[in-house]
Amino acid sequence: MARELDLIVGPQLIGALFNWGLIGVLSIQAYLYYLYFPKDRLVFKLMVYSIVIAEWVHTGLITSGVMNIYLYNFGNPESPLAMHNSWFAVPIMCAAISMVVQIFFAWRIYMFSMSRWLAGGIVTLSIIQGSFGIAAGIMMEPLKLAEDVLRGAISPVIIVWISGAAATDIIIAIVMTTLLLRSRTGIPRSDILVNRMVQLVVETGMLTASCAIILLVLAKAPQTKNTLLYEVASLTITKVYANTLITNLNSRARIHESLPKVHISLGPLEGSAATRSSGMTINTPGRESYELASYRKTFEAAKRDIGQRTIATPERAAVSAVSRVTSVYVK
Numbered sequence: 001m002a003r004e005l006d007l008i009v010g011p012q013l014i015g016a017l018f019n020w021g022l023i024g025v026l027s028i029q030a031y032l033y034y035l036y037f038p039k040d041r042l043v044f045k046l047m048v049y050s051i052v053i054a055e056w057v058h059t060g061l062i063t064s065g066v067m068n069i070y071l072y073n074f075g076n077p078e079s080p081l082a083m084h085n086s087w088f089a090v091p092i093m094c095a096a097i098s099m100v101v102q103i104f105f106a107w108r109i110y111m112f113s114m115s116r117w118l119a120g121g122i123v124t125l126s127i128i129q130g131s132f133g134i135a136a137g138i139m140m141e142p143l144k145l146a147e148d149v150l151r152g153a154i155s156p157v158i159i160v161w162i163s164g165a166a167a168t169d170i171i172i173a174i175v176m177t178t179l180l181l182r183s184r185t186g187i188p189r190s191d192i193l194v195n196r197m198v199q200l201v202v203e204t205g206m207l208t209a210s211c212a213i214i215l216l217v218l219a220k221a222p223q224t225k226n227t228l229l230y231e232v233a234s235l236t237i238t239k240v241y242a243n244t245l246i247t248n249l250n251s252r253a254r255i256h257e258s259l260p261k262v263h264i265s266l267g268p269l270e271g272s273a274a275t276r277s278s279g280m281t282i283n284t285p286g287r288e289s290y291e292l293a294s295y296r297k298t299f300e301a302a303k304r305d306i307g308q309r310t311i312a313t314p315e316r317a318a319v320s321a322v323s324r325v326t327s328v329y330v331k
Contacts, residue, residue, distance in 0.1 A: 007227035015235030022239035029246040036253040061089035087140035094238040095133025102126035129164030166212035173205025204244040
């Protein structure tokens with residue numbers, strides 16, 4: 001009995017502590033976003049600050065449930081098994097925030113690939129898993145005990161929600177990685193930039209997917225389905241999604257610092273040494289030179305600025321590739 005109590009009460013306490021730890025990380029990430037991007041797009045600002053507010057509400061709801069278990073109803077054996085406000089804090093809020101995060105990545109995929117079918121498919125999967133999550137929360141509301149959650153008609157709904165969220169995260173990670181790897185040009189500095197983006201996409205995408213898979217396994221495995229071990233993941237997964245979003249937005253600052261500078265030198269092509277800056281050098285006929293930040297101006301803009309002169313093919317590829325990648329991540 002004592003061992004069963006440990007596996008019921010313990011996970012709830014650990015999950016609540018993890019939740020508080022991750023809200024601290026999220027608050028720091030939000031502050032860094034405020035410092036780094038004071039002039040960011042309005043839609044990004046609204047998305048970030050709305051998620052931060054929602055996550056603080058989520059932490060307040062989780063803390064309220066913990067207070068009921070360990071303070072107001074301490075000693076009551078039914079209190080740890082009661083639903084409290086978990087029906088709203090876990091499935092509904094997690095489903096809503098995961099949809100926002102996944103649709104944001106779908107937008108990035110669209111901006112990168114310009115494929116409406118690809119981005120639309122990801123948005124569709126995200127809306128499906130989110131709808132099942134919200135439906136699961138509504139179905140959980142009348143329930144009295146947590147052990148009733150994985151029984152009856154609600155169990156398939158929860159399985160579709162969690163597995164759908166994990167599948168969508170994995171698809172996003174695979175698609176983004178494939179698109180980024182295809183943008184390699186063989187130019188060392190641009191390839192290093194692409195590799196950093198790939199690493200970030202894989203790490204954050206697989207983190208959210210792994211959290212959802214662990215939640216599903218702990219909830220359905222015969223050895224753990226009669227415990228509340230799954231609550232360690234269920235009480236923290238929404239914070240993982242929120243941190244993933246803001247971390248990706250903040251990563252633009254680091255990527256911005258790594259961007260190569262394009263130095264356009266307008267001088268004789270033969271018998272002249274190109275003036276090099278930290279990045280790539282472009283030679284064209286003429287006598288002027290200036291430096292162009294590759295994420296701000298594309299190759300076409302560079303051509304207009306130098307009077308429709310011709311830029312050599314290798315340099316064209318360099319400017320075009322770096323501009324295409326960074327236009328999605330840095331802007």
